[in-house]
Amino acid sequence: MASVAPAPRPNCGRLRDLATNPMVVAWEVTRACGYACRHCRADAQPRPMIGELDHDEAMDLVCALGRFEGTTLVLTGGDPLLRADLVEIAQAARGHGLRVALTPSATARVTPGRLRELTDAGVDRLAISIDGATPEAHDAMRGRRGSFERSLRILGWAREAGFSTQMNTTITRFSAGDLDRMAELVRGLDADMWSAFFLVPVGRAPRTDMLDADGHEVALHRLAEISEHVPFRVKVTEAPQYRRILMQTGRADNMPPAVNGGRGFMFISHDGHISPSGFLPLGAGDVRRDDPVEVYRMSPVFRDVRDTAQLQGKCGVCEFRSMCGGSRARAYALTGDALAEDPTCAYRPTGWH
Template sequence: MPDTDSPSHGPNAASERGSRGRPDGVAPERGERGGQPGGPPDPSAIDTSRRPFVLVWEVTQACDLACDHCRADARPERHPDELTTEEGKRLLDEARSFGDGQLVVLSGGDPLARSDLLELVEYGTDRGLRMTLTPSGTNSLTPDVVADLADAGIERLALSIDGASAEAHDDFRGESGSFAQTVAAARAAQEAGVPLQINTTVCAATVDELESIRDLVADLGAVLWSVFFLVPVGRGRVLDPVSPERAEETMAWLSEVSESAPFGVKTTEAPHYRRVAIQRKRDASDAPGDDGIGRRLGITAGDGFAFVSHTGDIYPSGFLPQSAGNVRSDSLVERYRESDLFRSLRDPDALRGKCGACEFRHICGGSRSRAFAHTGDPLESDPLCAYVPDGYEGAMPSGRAGAD
């Protein structure tokens, strides 16, 4: 799913604007810029203490796949307490209250498990929301369905590819045929004129596939490659993450890829990608003068990002399942702006341990989701980060460091 955190780079990337200039880390289409009359809001003008760049609504946890990394621990059947169609429309009405051009990602599970999906897309589009979707690569995602989604107003389709071959991808996804179905859906998106994003999970089982996946992302004509560094939640708890050192090497490689790829590059749950990119540029002869990567900084859980679960719980991220309320009884806008949880996550000086002492905390801050998964405290240090601030002599992050 499109998630938080680091900026997109590359020829198609302008700031962290998302679909057609969207501020979700998804690269815009060529030639488009945010903030123009009738277009999406300029990301640089958005106050993330007042509204998120990205609002994800997990419309269902139902899915026919059994992916090894699934955050939702999805099951084939829909939950009986999912938000209803009318409750979902009320949620979209409130999302509109954040401001013009709010980006909404319909996620899952597999959103196509809901029979009212097209109705919800059309409803959000009619209210000026920028509706995007993260469907599963199953036989339900036919070219006709992709065309119907385009007609309903969907502005971005995000598909997951975790292996460059059918064997590698299908093994990770737990379903034979998933790779072929995903590639076919990507081709259908091209035919329908729907901008395509490819999501890839980085863990010990997939990291060696990244170079080949990069080539496939280009071949599919995607505008963004969103690279997710594993957080041990849901079924992902049984997977081995990469080590902090391998993560650092991978982020440096992604930064290099971003400089020449025909698509944007962003990371999810790896905000230290921003630090790595800045440090690379500082060491390079062509280093730009501003923030080291020439663009506005990214988003993190609770700061520019909000997540509503299938039953209405309000989370800073789908990977940080600590609730700040429920949309059935609480205002999403008020909870995002005023809850203690969200406010603390927007304060880099509230961070503890190594992250709290780091000079990059205002531009990185570490994955709050990973800190929560390992320690139960979203303000603790991120155990995937290899960087140690100069002079830091405190405790190192606890939790599993990862394996290659």
């Protein structure tokens, strides 16, 4: 799953109640995808899986999500373009007051004409994943030659069609040393945002590709430096230590909202299961029987991951826990406990002995 950031709103993370209204709901409209990427969270398959929400269930879902205020609905996958009723879903979501974003796979299904159809349906942001600064690096991650060049073309077409554009990059031990060249690629694409996803070992993503604690720290410091000198926004996913680093280095003006899985973010799977994020597969509800708005606001799973007072180990005593809190997804993936300390944080809190 790739996420799309909401449009910038001044101080939005400070003014809105993230326990009531998420900034982003990511809905995996299908798990079908023609790619078999090395790091795929969804472990996507070539064909739709049994249990995928049908059209009527999809319409009911977007109606329910429309009760949130100021929320962006990200239509993701798999490859959302393999969903036959995608345009109708987007139109319905816009009609219910949701902002709509899309994260398609870079396939021949994405054409200038298809993009115009999607903008007419109300989709206003498009994100494409590019995981290397060269065709060789990216195509190796995607498992398909030509994917890099196709991804560049799609982002160019999206700009021409009027989309706000975003480039997503999975940060691994292979890509972390190439951040400067990746930033120049984003600049050359005239994208509005670069979203850096720090790998969590779920789905097909191997633990051996993940950065260690020191590697996370080095990469996050470099992203903080890059953020000061580029015309696009830099967003970080599953490395909330970025906010601590911005504060420590006098870059608080660049501080993004304190959004983590379950706090400002909700994930809905292809078959309707609700969790704090796609990287944190803790079952909190099912849209076929539960109200997703109430699940987000009242579910013990969501309330627990939002409550930094419950964090354990270093995270529990850290002076930055309210703005950071560590990656709950990585803690869960590596320890089996979503409230454990984040094993990939190198920081030693002042209260830790």
